[in-house]
Amino acid sequence: MLEIRNISKHFGGIKALDNVTLSLNQNEIVGLIGPNGSGKTTLFNVICGLLKPDKGHIFFNGKEITNLSPEKISRLGISRTFQGTRLVEDLTVIENIIIATLPLTNSYDKAEELARTVINKLGIEKIGEVKVTALTHYERKIVELARTIACKPKVVLIDEIMAGLSEEEQQNIAEIMVWMKKEMNATIFWIEHIIRAMIKLVKVDRIIALESGKLIAEGKPEEVITNKNVIEAYLGITNV
Amino acid sequence: MEITNIFFIIFLSLQIGLIYGLIALGFNLLYSSTRIINITYGDFITLSGYITFWLYSLYNISPFLSLGISSFFLILFTLPFFYILEKFVLSSKNILYIEIWGVIITFGFSIFLQGTMSYLWSAQSRSYAYLDNVIDFFGVSFLLNKFLTTIVAALLIFLLYFLLFKTNIGIMLRGVIQDPELASNLGLNMRKIFLIAFIISSFIASISGVLLSMSFEINPFMGSIYLILAFVIAVVGGIGNPLGSLISGILFGFVDVIISYTIGPSLKFFIIYSLLLLILIYRPWGLMGRGVRYA
Ligand SMILES: Nc1ncnc2c1ncn2[C@@H]1O[C@H](COP(=O)(O)OP(=O)(O)OP(=O)(O)O)[C@@H](O)[C@H]1O
Numbered sequence: 295m296l297e298i299r300n301i302s303k304h305f306g307g308i309k310a311l312d313n314v315t316l317s318l319n320q321n322e323i324v325g326l327i328g329p330n331g332s333g334k335t336t337l338f339n340v341i342c343g344l345l346k347p348d349k350g351h352i353f354f355n356g357k358e359i360t361n362l363s364p365e366k367i368s369r370l371g372i373s374r375t376f377q378g379t380r381l382v383e384d385l386t387v388i389e390n391i392i393i394a395t396l397p398l399t400n401s402y403d404k405a406e407e408l409a410r411t412v413i414n415k416l417g418i419e420k421i422g423e424v425k426v427t428a429l430t431h432y433e434r435k436i437v438e439l440a441r442t443i444a445c446k447p448k449v450v451l452i453d454e455i456m457a458g459l460s461e462e463e464q465q466n467i468a469e470i471m472v473w474m475k476k477e478m479n480a481t482i483f484w485i486e487h488i489i490r491a492m493i494k495l496v497k498v499d500r501i502i503a504l505e506s507g508k509l510i511a512e513g514k515p516e517e518v519i520t521n522k523n524v525i526e527a528y529l530g531i532t533n534v
Numbered sequence: 535m536e537i538t539n540i541f542f543i544i545f546l547s548l549q550i551g552l553i554y555g556l557i558a559l560g561f562n563l564l565y566s567s568t569r570i571i572n573i574t575y576g577d578f579i580t581l582s583g584y585i586t587f588w589l590y591s592l593y594n595i596s597p598f599l600s601l602g603i604s605s606f607f608l609i610l611f612t613l614p615f616f617y618i619l620e621k622f623v624l625s626s627k628n629i630l631y632i633e634i635w636g637v638i639i640t641f642g643f644s645i646f647l648q649g650t651m652s653y654l655w656s657a658q659s660r661s662y663a664y665l666d667n668v669i670d671f672f673g674v675s676f677l678l679n680k681f682l683t684t685i686v687a688a689l690l691i692f693l694l695y696f697l698l699f700k701t702n703i704g705i706m707l708r709g710v711i712q713d714p715e716l717a718s719n720l721g722l723n724m725r726k727i728f729l730i731a732f733i734i735s736s737f738i739a740s741i742s743g744v745l746l747s748m749s750f751e752i753n754p755f756m757g758s759i760y761l762i763l764a765f766v767i768a769v770v771g772g773i774g775n776p777l778g779s780l781i782s783g784i785l786f787g788f789v790d791v792i793i794s795y796t797i798g799p800s801l802k803f804f805i806i807y808s809l810l811l812l813i814l815i816y817r818p819w820g821l822m823g824r825g826v827r828y829a
C-alpha cells in the first residue's frame with residue numbers, strides 16, 4: 295500500500311538516502327534498522343513530506359504523494375511519531391491530542407470526544423489535563439502514540455520508541471502496537487535500535503536494514519539479523 | 535508625591551500600557567505563526583484611527599461604533615493583502631525567504647498607504663474631542679474617554695485570552711506558533727490558520743487605532759512609531775509568547791508615563807531603546823521568550 299521507488303536524498307556531500315526502493319503491505323509491521331546516521335529518520339521525513347527527495351517517487355494506495363505537503367499526506371492517513379518525542383509543550387495532554395483530531399472533525403466537541411476515547415483506551419485519562427512538560431519520558435511516548443492513534447491512520451511511522459524505557463514499559467508499548475495492527479488494521483513502519491523488542495515483544499513481520507542510505511537487507515526478522523551485511527554494518531560502527 | 539498622583543500615574547500607565555500590549559500581541563501573533571514581519575501593521579492602526587476620526591468629524595458617528603466599522607473594513611482589506619503574501623511569500627518553505635520577502639512586500643504596502651493617507655488627508659496631525667469631560671474616581675480626575683478606552687482594551691484582552699486559551703482556534707494557533715513543522719505533520723490546514731492569524735492581527739490593529747485616536751493625535755506617519763513599539767515590546771516579552779507581550783506592554787506603559795512625568799517626554803524613546811538594547815544583549819530571546827523552533 296506504500297511504495298517507495300528509487301528515492302535518493304543528499305545533504306551537501308552526505309548521501310542520506312541512496313536509491314532506496316521498498317514497499318509496505320496492508321496490515322503488516324515492518325521494522326527498519328541500521329546504524330546511526332544510516333538514513334532511517336530521513337526516509338520517514340521524505341515519506342511524510344517534510345523533506346522533498348532529490349529523486350524517486352512515493353505511492354500510497356496507487357496515488358503518487360511524492361510532492362504533496364505534509365498536511366495533505368497526513369490527511370491521506372499517514373501519521374508518525376518523532377525520534378525523542380515531539381509535543382506542543384505549552385498544551386495539556388488532551389489538547390495535544392485534540393490538535394491532531396481537529397483536522398479530522400472540524401468540530402471541537404467531536405475532536406475532544408475522539409481524543410478522550412483514545413486516552414481512555416490507553417489508560418492515561420488521569421493525566422489528561424496535565425501540561426506535557428510535567429510528564430515522564432514514558433508518559434510522553436504514550437501521549438505521542440495516543441496522538442498518532444487518534445488520527446486514525448492507515449500507515450503509522452514510529453521513530454525509535456523503546457529507547458530509555460524499562461522492560462515493563464517496553465512491554466506495554468509493544469501491546470499497544472500489536473493492538474494497532476489487529477484492531478485498527480494499521481500498517482506500521484518502525485525504526486528501532488532495540489532489536490530484541492522488535493523480534494520478541496512485537497514480533498514484526500519483516501525487517502528492512504539500511505546502511506549509509508542504501509538498503510542492504512530485507513526479509514524475515516531471523517534472516518535479516520543473521521545477514522552478513524547487516525552484522526558487518528553494525529559491527530563496523532562499534533569497531534569490534 | 536501625593537497618593538492621588540500615584541493613582542493617576544498608575545491609571546495613565548495602564549491606559550497606554552494595555553494598548554501597547556495589545557499592539558505588540560497582534561504583531562507577535564502574526565510573526566510567530568507566519569514568520570511575516572508585517573511592516574504595514576502600524577499603518578493599519580493609522581488607517582483605523584482615520585476611519586474613526588472622519589466618521590466622527592463628518593457624520594458624528596461614535597468611536598465606539600467605529601470599533602466595529604473600522605474592524606470590518608480593515609479585515610476586508612486584509613483579505614487581498616493575505617492573498618498576495620500567501621501567493622508570493624508564504625508558499626515558500628524557507629523561513630529566511632519568508633522573513634525577507636515579507637518585509638520587502640509589506641514595506642512597499644506601508645509606503646503606499648502612508649503616501650495615500652498623507653495625499654488624501656494631508657500630513658497635519660488631527661484629533662477630535664469625544665467624551666472629554668472630566669470624571670472623578672476616588673478623588674482622582676480622569677478624562678472619561680481615557681477611562682473608557684482602558685475598559686475596552688481590557689475587554690479585548692479577555693476576548694483574546696478566551697480565543698487563544700479556550701477555543702480550538704487557539705489550540706491550533708499555539709500549536710503552529712510553537713512547532714509549525716509538527717502542526718503540518720498533524721494535518722492542520724496551515725493556510726486557514728495563517729489567514730486566522732492575519733485576521734486577528736488586523737482586528738487588534740483596528741481596535742487599537744480607534745482607542746489611540748480617542749486620546750491621542752493621529753497623523754499619516756504615526757504607524758511607523760507604533761510598528762517599532764510593537765516590535766520592541768513583542769521582542770522584550772518574547773516572540774511567540776502572547777502573555778509576555780501583554781506584560782511587557784504594561785511595563786512599557788509605566789516606563790513611558792514615568793519618564794514623561796519625571797525626566798520629560800523628549801528622552802522617552804532614547805530610554806526605551808536603551809532598555810531594549812540592554813535586554814537584547816543579555817537576553818536575546820526576550821525577558822519572557824522561550825525561543826521559537828525554527829522548522
Ligand atoms: N536536515 C538535515 N540536514 C543535514 N544533514 C542531515 C539532515 N538530516 C539528516 N542529516 C544527515 O543525514 C544522515 C542520515 O541521518 P538520519 O537522521 O536519517 O539517520 P538515522 O538513521 O535516523 O540515525 P539515528 O539512528 O541516529 O537516528 C546523517 O549523516 C545526518 O547527519
Ligand SMILES: [Mg+2]
Nearest residue numbers: 334335336377
Ligand atoms: Mg533517526
